[in-house]
Amino acid sequence: MENPFDTEERRAFRETVRRFVADEITPYADAWDEAGEIPWELHQKVGALGVFGFGMDERWGGLGFSDCFMQAAWAEELAQCGVGGVAAALGGRSISQHPIQDLANDDIRDRVLPEIISGRKASSLAITEPAGGSDVGGMKTTARREGGQYVINGQKTFITGGMKSDYFVVGARTAEGKLDGISLFFVEADAPGFSRTAIDRKMGWWCSDQATLYFEDCRIPADNLLGKEGQGFLAIVNNFNGERIGLIASMLGAMKLCLKESISWAMERETFGKPLIRHQVIRHKIADMSAKIDMVEAYLNQICWLVNEGRTPVAEISKAKFSASKALEFCASETMQILGGAGYLRGHPVERVYREVKVQAIGGGSEEIMRDLAVRQMGL
Numbered sequence: 125m126e127n128p129f130d131t132e133e134r135r136a137f138r139e140t141v142r143r144f145v146a147d148e149i150t151p152y153a154d155a156w157d158e159a160g161e162i163p164w165e166l167h168q169k170v171g172a173l174g175v176f177g178f179g180m181d182e183r184w185g186g187l188g189f190s191d192c193f194m195q196a197a198w199a200e201e202l203a204q205c206g207v208g209g210v211a212a213a214l215g216g217r218s219i220s221q222h223p224i225q226d227l228a229n230d231d232i233r234d235r236v237l238p239e240i241i242s243g244r245k246a247s248s249l250a251i252t253e254p255a256g257g258s259d260v261g262g263m264k265t266t267a268r269r270e271g272g273q274y275v276i277n278g279q280k281t282f283i284t285g286g287m288k289s290d291y292f293v294v295g296a297r298t299a300e301g302k303l304d305g306i307s308l309f310f311v312e313a314d315a316p317g318f319s320r321t322a323i324d325r326k327m328g329w330w331c332s333d334q335a336t337l338y339f340e341d342c343r344i345p346a347d348n349l350l351g352k353e354g355q356g357f358l359a360i361v362n363n364f365n366g367e368r369i370g371l372i373a374s375m376l377g378a379m380k381l382c383l384k385e386s387i388s389w390a391m392e393r394e395t396f397g398k399p400l401i402r403h404q405v406i407r408h409k410i411a412d413m414s415a416k417i418d419m420v421e422a423y424l425n426q427i428c429w430l431v432n433e434g435r436t437p438v439a440e441i442s443k444a445k446f447s448a449s450k451a452l453e454f455c456a457s458e459t460m461q462i463l464g465g466a467g468y469l470r471g472h473p474v475e476r477v478y479r480e481v482k483v484q485a486i487g488g489g490s491e492e493i494m495r496d497l498a499v500r501q502m503g504l
């Protein structure tokens with residue numbers, strides 16, 4: 125679909141990342157997923173490509189600018205490798221590096237941001253707890269000030285990259301109160317009292333790790349407080365916007381992959397004496413998929429334009445996120461129908477896309493929470 129906001133530069137960037145994904149990721153992604161991890165060199169190759177540097181200062185190796193269209197193009201093209209775990213394995217840092225840049229002290233920023241942005245090391249965002257992820261303001265992990273330190277107690281779970289990351293942005297309660305009782309902290313994996321275990325046997329995203337993190341009298345320097353005490357909730361919800369835009373773009377990429385696989389199979393496969401593409405029922409499935417893709421793409425372009433204008437379109441982002449996961453669910457299911465038994469085989473990209481719909485309908489703000497937020501933005 126033509127993007128009215130496209131420019132020469134954005135087209136060139138998309139072409140670069142498309143080639144990168146086709147050469148460096150797609151041929152290996154299925155094997156990585158089966159093996160349960162991506163090679164660490166990929167973090168560094170993607171770092172060298174510059175995509176971890178959007179919105180990050182040049183002082184730490186960032187690009188010194190952000191462009192929502194380019195960031196969305198990266199997520200969309202990457203999703204077309206057909207293995208969502210690759211984006212998840214790389215992406216823990218993109219949801220945690222901005223709070224470090226915006227809220228950490230210079231010592232921390234100078235030391236860790238060049239490592240994260242270059243892909244030499246990784247960082248993760250730790251908000252969700254065993255007792256729940258949707259109710260961010262209800263988190264139970266505590267951080268108590270003791271002299272020059274904070275002492276953290278509690279658990280975080282489902283933390284993407286949690287087993288491999290060296291650095292964590294952790295939400296913890298410093299006082300009672302939903303909105304003003306939460307603070308953010310920078311925690312390093314070698315902090316005393318920190319440990320982690322892997323979450324095994326997931327439905328999808330196999331080549332990315334998720335972990336449960338344990339904080340048992342975990343002591344960190346008081347200077348590791350990110351921003352001010354009690355202002356973590358706002359920082360967390362602001363940070364969600366970028367994560368959600370990335371997920372919408374990823375889902376758009378996965379939908380485009382479904383359509384491509386549907387069309388190529390329908391052109392080739394013959395039933396009842398003619399190619400599937402000549403059966404009206406199949407043609408309608410393709411029309412429906414294509415229309416949903418256009419709608420998500422147009423919505424995403426509009427959101428990117430608003431973001432580039434300096435706005436925070438919370439309502440649009442929430443509505444686009446649940447619309448995209450519903451549209452992806454539809455496309456994945458219809459593509460499986462078009463492929464018949466062939467799509468049911470492990471290793472087929474559509475089998476994986478189908479398994480990976482749910483994590484995108486739940487993670488980063490579930491469909492229910494996105495609808496709730498959208499209605500609240502309507503003042504209701």
Ligand SMILES: Cc1cc2nc3c(=O)[nH]c(=O)nc-3n(C[C@H](O)[C@H](O)[C@H](O)COP(=O)(O)OP(=O)(O)OC[C@H]3O[C@@H](n4cnc5c(N)ncnc54)[C@H](O)[C@@H]3O)c2cc1C
Nearest residue numbers: 249250251252256257258282283284486487488489490492
């Ligand atoms: C593979 C994977 C990777 C993840 N990575 C990270 C990560 O890196 N960092 C991180 O912090 N978290 C991460 N998460 C956690 C994710 O963000 C949460 O799973 C999500 O926020 C939902 O929280 P929950 O699973 O605890 O469900 P709950 O909050 O317990 O909710 C359960 C169900 O109830 C619904 N629900 C909740 N409240 C309401 C309501 N008021 N009205 C109607 N329905 C409601 C929810 O939509 C959901 O369907 C990850 C999750 C997965 C599966």
